[in-house]
Amino acid sequence: MPDSTENHRKTLDERNQMSDLERLRHSTAHVLATAICRIWPDAQFAAGPPVENGFYYDVDMEHRISSDDFEKIEEEMKKVVKENQPFERMVVSRGEAMEMAKKGRLAAETERSTPSQFKIDLLNDIPEDEEISIFKNGDFWDLCAGPHVGRTGNCKAYKLMSVASAFYKGDAANPQLQRVYGTAFKNKTELAEHLERLEEAKQRDHRKIGKELDLFHIDEAVGQGLILWKPNGSVIRQELQNFISEHLERQGYSQVFTPHIGKLDLYRTSGHFPYYADSQFPPIPEREAMKVLSDEGCSCGELSNKLESGEVAGFMLKPMNCPHHIKIFQSNHHSYRDLPVRLAEFGTVYRWEQSGELGGMTRVRGFTQDDAHLFCTEDQVKEEIMGCLELVKIVLGTLGMDDYRVRVGLRDPDSTKYVGDSEKWDRAEQALREAATTLGTDFAEEPGEAAFYGPKIDFVVKDVIGREWQLGTVQVDYNLPERFGLEYVGADNATHRPVMIHRAPFGSMERFVGVLIEHFAGKFPTWLSPEQVRILPISEKFVDAADVVYETLRKEGIRVKVDKADEKVGAKIRLAQLDRIPYMLIIGAKEQESNQVSIRHRDRGDEGAMPVDEFTNRIVDEVRSRSL
RNA sequence: GCUCUUGUAGCUCAGGGGUAGAGCACUUCCUUGGUAAGGAAGAGGUCACGGGUUCAAAUCCCGUCAAGAGCUCCA
Structure with missing residues (x-):
């Protein structure tokens, strides 16, 4: 499991590389803490780092901060800034630091009756060989590795943005703290520009424009995360589908249709059930089985167990289209002369996203992928990937989304979680690399970012106001051909295993249209x-x-x-x-x-x-x- | 899923223990006009849903559902 940015402890080296702006923001976080501490002396602080567009500080205290408090806090921050306190670094021994923390002296202006509990915990996380430093601004002392700007007077352009809760150390098992978000810039002009960009983003919000232009609707009675495409939105979607279909034709794809459900056994074979049970809609047991079980007075829990173990048959809403396409491929015998077989479908899938994750069209529970699966020989992988990349490029180019970066996800050399032999992986990775080179765009190789079943290429598109969206993806898969025992007859008259490529230039129609709405601010070509x-x-x-x-x-x-x-x-x-x-x-x-x-x-x-x-x-x- | 905030007309929102308000949209009438709002009248709501407190609940309390922000998650 890679460290999230949240948990990752910056090394001293990394800290020294902090940009001037990050330094400023980090210092502003200390100013914020100083102010909160003056207003609510019982405040206990956890971490307060700079983040992408500003900074935050996590705080735990009796009073619940609301945006109504911002004015008061900012007023107090203003005083701290005006006092123009120098940020002073003081190196202490582990014991001294612990002593201060126990007296509640850390992240505080005085000693207190309660210890600085989070700071004690953070202290214990500091590696033995690392120097421990305290940063002081005025009477406010905080355990902190720095670096900081010279004086609080440098933190002139800031604004508190929001308050939300966050799990301590990003772990859902830990208690939640109040996280106060703020932003800070070198000067007030840059701050104003930033706030303007935020306002612009708000105006472009696809949920707002979607309503204004009557594009889509989400209805409580239908269900969370289930998009109803209204006539106007459907026109856009249909046009996009026509556009893609035209290119599918040119690239030698076959379009297919498959149902929205499939037997549980299909997903047992693919390995998606019950492994990913939590992120799927619950299975649909067969009618007969339901009846027998209810006659036997079987509880829901028992039923669910029987479904998982395979004692009871049932169906599932499809969480992906691959198994259906595989079955189409398998319904014929294939010679190497038939390959590649390219099956495309605007296939609707259902996934059980946690309720808090849902939002507008970009995170939903039912969505339609512009999906395709290519079955080919090892030798064809590179060329097929190039074809996929070409398609993505055409799509993004036609829509004026020229600002994107390409990530090539490779396997982590130290891990053994990957399926397929390493020779194949070497070849596939090399094929991806070479294909990516032909794009004429810079790409970043990211070891460890591959799926367990194969390496992949992702397109991350930057919209007009600088936000990034992961859209198109091309993935090589060695796993499913193995699990389903896919075969073709080679020129040597022996059976071989084809390689599968998954690809979706849009990702999903829902997310893509959501992003397009914001990209064009509703002014579609x-x-x-x-x-x-x-x-x-x-x-x-x-x-x-x-x-x-x-x-x-x-x-x-x-x-x-x-x-x-x-x-x-x-x-x-x-x-x-x-x-x-x-x-x-x-x-x-x-x-x-x-x-x-x-x-x-x-x-x-x-x-x-x-x-x-x-x-x-x-x-x-x-x-x-x-x-x- | 967790924390906080929110839920009032088709839309955007005000109000708030004593039976519901505005603007836009809608309907009708007047007006027949030249590049971002002509005028008038009318119609429209079980104040998300369920329970509780109260003489009285849209308003206060509890629960449910949904939305938003953040956290966690996204094969």
């Missing part, structure tokens, strides 16, 4: 827009003329509507803008006479008049080429 054109007659008199244009566009497959409301154009434009419709066509007396339309683009504004046919050609072209 024309080909993806649920409504591509809205015709705005200047008054009722021009509704007929509008209808004629409507028919022309509709015949060309353009998604168009006429706004016949009894409103002025100004109001109609406003609504169309709010709906993020790419083109507004305005029709009044001038246009009617000349058989033209006045074009207004949602971003470019008034583009003047143009004959209807010319506009039609232009937009049809724009849609067909899927331009941004």
Whole structure:
């Protein structure tokens, strides 16, 4: 189990490499602690490190901090900053440090009746050979390896952001502490810019825009994490599926359909049941079995045990599509001449995510993967992976998501958890590496990041405001071919085991569309827009003329509507803008006479008049080429 | 799953122990207009659900469900 950032104790070397900003944030965390300590002297502090966009300090005390307290705390922090206390480093012996902690003197301004309990614990975690240091700012002494900025006066631009609870040391078995989050920057300008970015992110939130544009709905009566795609959202999804399907065709894939459930035995073979039972919907026992068991007065617990042990048969909602695709592959005999076999499906899967993990479209319990499984010979692995990478590249390029990084997940050389012999792994890793090189993008090799069944390549996309999302993935798999005993007949007339490749350029339709909404801030390129054109007659008199244009566009497959409301154009434009419709066509007396339309683009504004046919050609072209 | 916060009209939200409010959206009428909001009237709610306290609960308390933030998790 790799250390999470949370648990990982920074080495002194790593600490010395802390950037200036991290130093500043860490120091601001001490300022925060000083302030809290002055207001609530019973406060016990745990850890207070810098984090990605700021810092936090974990605190345990009687009073429950709420955002209403922020003003008061910030006021007190201001005083500490104004006092411009120097941060002084003092090296002490383990015994001295322990003595201070026992007197409650650590993370405090005075000795206290209760010991600094968390600091005692942290002290015990410090390796024997490491120097123990205390950092002082004014009377506030804290066990801390540093480093810090020179004085509290350097911490001028900060803001408390939120308070939440966190498990002590990140372990769910430990008690929860109050974690106060803040952010800090070199100066107030940078702080303001950061806050602006956060505001921008809020405006782009796919849950907000999804509601505004009527894209999707989650209903309590249906269930948590289950997405209802509304007509507008469905247009986007369908367009994306058409887009992918076109490329699947070109790349020689076969599209298939499979049911949403499968027998428990199928997943016993694949190894997913009962090993991953906690993250799956509970199994569906067979009708007959249910009846017999209920007649016998069998409890739920017993039933569940019998399902797990295989005494009782049943079905499961599929948590992945692989087993179904494998069974399609296995339904024929295969010669090496047939390979590679590429089976693709927009396959819906169900996983039991913990309720607290769910959120909007990005973390759900039922989702549709743009999934495919490739069955090929060892020799074909590299080329097939290149094909997969090509597809991901086309997808991301078409959507203007050019800012991404590529991770090549390799096995951990020291671990033995991996299936398949190491020679095969060497070859597969080399194939992945070479394929990644052909991408022309930098990639990072990450040992230990491979799945137990094979190495993989992940695409991590950065959206317009700098957040990262793991989307596309390509994985080599030696495990399932083994478990299911897949075979093909080679040129030598002997049977061989094919290699499987899993790949999903979007990851899932739900997550991808969620990310796309935020990426485009709802302003989808024309080909993806649920409504591509809205015709705005200047008054009722021009509704007929509008209808004629409507028919022309509709015949060309353009998604168009006429706004016949009894409103002025100004109001109609406003609504169309709010709906993020790419083109507004305005029709009044001038246009009617000349058989033209006045074009207004949602971003470019008034583009003047143009004959209807010319506009039609232009937009049809724009849609067909899927331009941004 | 854990901690905290929240749940009032289709949407965004105010109010808060004495029978429900605004703006937008919706319907009707007036208006027939030129690039981001013309005017008027009307309709619309079991204040998430269940229980308790009270003469009286949308309001206070408990529970359930759901959402948000963070933690833990994501084959």
